[in-house]
Amino acid sequence: MTDWQKQYEIGETPWVKGRPHPHLTTPPGLKIHGRWLVPGCGLGHDAAALIDCGADEVVGLDIAPLAVEQARRLWQGNPLIIFESGDLFTLENGPLAGTFDGVWEHTCFCAIPPDRRKDYVRSVAAALKPDGHLLSCFYLRPWDPDEDQTQGPPFGSTLEELDALFGTDFILEKEFPPTSTFDGREGRELIRCWRKKA
Numbered sequence: 480m481t482d483w484q485k486q487y488e489i490g491e492t493p494w495v496k497g498r499p500h501p502h503l504t505t506p507p508g509l510k511i512h513g514r515w516l517v518p519g520c521g522l523g524h525d526a527a528a529l530i531d532c533g534a535d536e537v538v539g540l541d542i543a544p545l546a547v548e549q550a551r552r553l554w555q556g557n558p559l560i561i562f563e564s565g566d567l568f569t570l571e572n573g574p575l576a577g578t579f580d581g582v583w584e585h586t587c588f589c590a591i592p593p594d595r596r597k598d599y600v601r602s603v604a605a606a607l608k609p610d611g612h613l614l615s616c617f618y619l620r621p622w623d624p625d626e627d628q629t630q631g632p633p634f635g636s637t638l639e640e641l642d643a644l645f646g647t648d649f650i651l652e653k654e655f656p657p658t659s660t661f662d663g664r665e666g667r668e669l670i671r672c673w674r675k676k677a
């Protein structure tokens with residue numbers, strides 16, 4: 480099991496790119512408004528980009544207190560972004576449940592242990608208001624075919640798996656490749672836009 484706090488302490492954070500996912504710097508394919516959640520927000524670059532995309536308020540949640548501390552420092556000038564230290568798997572019964580119009584998923588789903596993916600879906604659905612949207616960038620193929628697919632995080636996924644997991648709580652509205660991405664991730668990601676089932 481990954482010790483995320485330790486990763487930040489020793490600076491082993493290859494996912495930190497110093498900028499948001501490039502897809503969020505172009506029209507993301509969904510009208511962004513209201514209150515958004517970024518689970519596993521890291522240093523908060525995506526959270527800040529969501530404000531630029533039209534969100535009124537963004538909550539970045541991360542289990543690593545050091546990530547949250549660094550994110551708060553980085554974005555202290557922006558009162559529309561709130562960073563919370565906590566475990567996304569407690570969202571269902573916590574004070575954030577049912578308070579979000581949207582959730583942005585990016586490299587959190589692929590970071591959690593695969594056997595907790597059902598819990599991820601339930602937690603994210605619980606965080607959303609009725610009819611809320613999940614805009615997700617899935618890192619489907621982090622590894623080349625000749626590499627050990629079981630090493631991770633990141634852990635890959637298949638479309639069939641995503642359909643089965645998210646189909647319980649969400650309706651898939653559209654899917655498309657990201658408008659652009661980080662070097663090395665070309666052809667490995669898919670954007671999916673889901674609406675929470677009523």
Ligand SMILES: C[S@@+](CC[C@H](N)C(=O)[O-])C[C@H]1O[C@@H](n2cnc3c(N)ncnc32)[C@H](O)[C@@H]1O
Binds near residue numbers: 543566568587590591
């Ligand atoms: C691969 S990193 C990606 C961070 C960020 N999304 C980015 O792209 O820069 C995964 C993040 O998820 C956080 N994380 C892992 N498990 C979590 C959990 N159960 N609840 C909240 N955050 C979690 C980690 O601390 C880490 O910051």
